[in-house]
Amino acid sequence: xxxxxxxxxxxxxxxxTSVKIECRSLDxxxxxxxxxxxxxxxxxxxxxxxxxxxxxxxEQGVEKDKFLINHASLTLSTLTVTSAHPEDSSxxxxxxxxxxxxxxxxxxxxxxxxxxxxxx
Amino acid sequence: xxxxxxxxGPVTLSEEAFLTINCTYTxxxxxxxxxxxxxxxxxxxxxxxxxxxxDKGSNKGFEATYRKETTSFHLExxxxxxxxxxVYFCALSFRYQLIWGAGTKLIIKP
Numbered sequence: 001x002x003x004x005x006x007x008x009x010x011x012x013x014x015x016x017t018s019v020k021i022e023c024r025s026l027d028x029x030x031x032x033x034x035x036x037x038x039x040x041x042x043x044x045x046x047x048x049x050x051x052x053x054x055x056x057x058x059e060q061g062v063e064k065d066k067f068l069i070n071h072a073s074l075t076l077s078t079l080t081v082t083s084a085h086p087e088d089s090s091x092x093x094x095x096x097x098x099x100x101x102x103x104x105x106x107x108x109x110x111x112x113x114x115x116x117x118x119x120x
Numbered sequence: 121x122x123x124x125x126x127x128x129g130p131v132t133l134s135e136e137a138f139l140t141i142n143c144t145y146t147x148x149x150x151x152x153x154x155x156x157x158x159x160x161x162x163x164x165x166x167x168x169x170x171x172x173x174x175d176k177g178s179n180k181g182f183e184a185t186y187r188k189e190t191t192s193f194h195l196e197x198x199x200x201x202x203x204x205x206x207v208y209f210c211a212l213s214f215r216y217q218l219i220w221g222a223g224t225k226l227i228i229k230p
Binding site: 004006034042043044046049093095108109111112113114 | 156161162163164165166169209217218220221222223
């Protein structure tokens with residue numbers, strides 16, 4: 001259980017275009033989803049936290065207008081990189097958190113496999 | 121603020137060697153501590169965790185003990201296998217968010 005998928009797994013796009021990445025929780029409802037960015041040989045950087053039906057909370061330094069996050073249902077969140085540029089090339093990872101977990105597991109997250117974005 | 125520091129990689133070992141990957145943290149309060157593993161081409165998976173001081177998390181032969189006095193959560197395995205080759209991340213929880221170490225790439229040679 002607790003499977004999270006991402007689509008696409010990799011994408012190449014031209015500079016100036018927009019790219020949408022989907023994150024789905026397959027066997028549970030995710031009231032909260034997180035979007036991370038992972039640079040080569042570096043740690044995961046939390047970009048934003050999205051709660052179903054409300055606006056995402058962005059971390060400091062993350063451009064809201066560039067990285068649009070929509071969490072329209074309990075099983076789907078999308079990240080749209082608008083007007084992508086080469087510096088946006090990265091590995092984007094989502095994670096999901098169900099509304100309730102057994103005691104001692106309340107802070108667990110379940111991760112998608114990631115999406116490799118390359119902007120030419 | 122809260123942070124996690126883990127040893128830089130890559131760490132290269134021969135099969136059946138003993139493994140230690142160091143992880144130290146700074147935190148206010150009493151966080152939970154985690155080790156996640158990322159196998160090539162796969163998503164992050166929770167390897168083990170500990171929720172309070174002196175707790176020992178264990179899974180798949182890996183162990184880590186939550187040491188409050190040294191603010192550490194070092195990952196150990198007595199005999200590594202080629203299949204353990206992956207990137208290992210130490211993390212701590214802050215409310216519902218996770219704060220990550222930089223990751224340590226582990227390479228096991230047959």
